[in-house]
Amino acid sequence: MKKLLGNTIKMLRGKKGLTQEQLSRISGVSQQHISRIENGHRLPRLDVFCDLANALGEDPGNILKQAGITPGSIAIGGEVESQLYQVALQLDDVEKRRVSDYAIWRLNEQKQRYELNQQSDEGGQEDGADSNHG
Numbered sequence: 001m002k003k004l005l006g007n008t009i010k011m012l013r014g015k016k017g018l019t020q021e022q023l024s025r026i027s028g029v030s031q032q033h034i035s036r037i038e039n040g041h042r043l044p045r046l047d048v049f050c051d052l053a054n055a056l057g058e059d060p061g062n063i064l065k066q067a068g069i070t071p072g073s074i075a076i077g078g079e080v081e082s083q084l085y086q087v088a089l090q091l092d093d094v095e096k097r098r099v100s101d102y103a104i105w106r107l108n109e110q111k112q113r114y115e116l117n118q119q120s121d122e123g124g125q126e127d128g129a130d131s132n133h134g
Helices: 002-015 020-027 031-038 046-055 060-066 079-090 093-133
Strands: none
Touching: 002 031, 002 060, 020 031, 020 046, 031 046, 046 060, 046 093, 060 079, 079 093
């Protein structure tokens, strides 16, 4: 899937007559990251993918279709991802950005909660270890 998406982005960039550096300036995505994506070494996060799609003047859903990436080929969690994909195809660019921003905000919130839980678990283990030796 990484190769398919990377090749499609590279092809679209070429059709627009853009270098990686030019796409980087337009999209705000580093040239190095674009290179990794185009070479199939990285899958972009949703927000990065949307930034690249917008910079290329393309609909993100159409890029996925051109790459041959369908809900069935995204083997992350099945039904939910398929529903998200179908919804994303129906949204305009402004709404896609809002959904993306919300999803990123929720993921960051989840990550912070996880890190806090990890810190409190580590603190509890240290306290327990000290009381056993005292």
